[in-house]
Amino acid sequence: AFVVTDNCILCxxxxxxxxxxxxxxxxxxxxxxxxxxxxxxxxxxxVECPADAIYQEDEVPEDQKEFIELNAELAKHWPRITEVKPPLDDAKKWDGVTDKIQYLDT
Ligand code: SF4
Ligand code: F3S
Known part of the structure; x- marks a missing residue:
């Protein structure tokens, strides 16, 4: 499966x-x-992600492996999304900032 990683957070x-x-x-x-x-x-x-946040499971960077389990777990609790919507207000400001997992809102 593919995995969403840190740089999606706050974007x-x-x-x-x-x-x-x-x-x-x-x-x-x-x-x-x-x-x-x-x-x-x-x-x-x-290729669609402007933040380059999506990786194939086997290619998730070493320091972001925890996102593999996090995707599987959170997907069980969050609602499905099928329509594009505007990015978060400060998406541009946060794009590229590292270790945003500390701001992850579950
Ligand atoms: Fe998986 Fe991404 Fe393809 Fe959806 S678009 S099936 S998440 S690889
Ligand atoms: Fe990228 Fe989708 Fe997140 S486009 S920033 S993985 S919502």
Missing amino acids: KYTDCVAVCPADAFYEGPNFLVISPDDCIDCDLCP
Whole structure:
């Protein structure tokens, strides 16, 4: 499955959901996750993300491995999102800031 990682937090551009044929995205207050139960590994979403936050599970950077389990867990609790919406207000400011997991709102 594909995995949403740190740089989505506080940006949440949502361009990714527009291309997903499996409706695999779930939405929290300031982050999106992919359900590994839904993702069919089509590889369409990574290139759509302006924040480059999406990786194939085997290619998640070493320091972000915790996001694999986090995507699976949060997807069980958050509502599905299938429509693009505007990014968060300060998305541009936060894009590229590291270790945003400390601000993750669940
Ligand atoms: Fe959806 Fe494809 Fe991305 Fe999986 S890889 S989340 S199926 S767009
Ligand atoms: Fe997040 Fe990128 Fe989608 S910032 S909401 S993974 S387009």
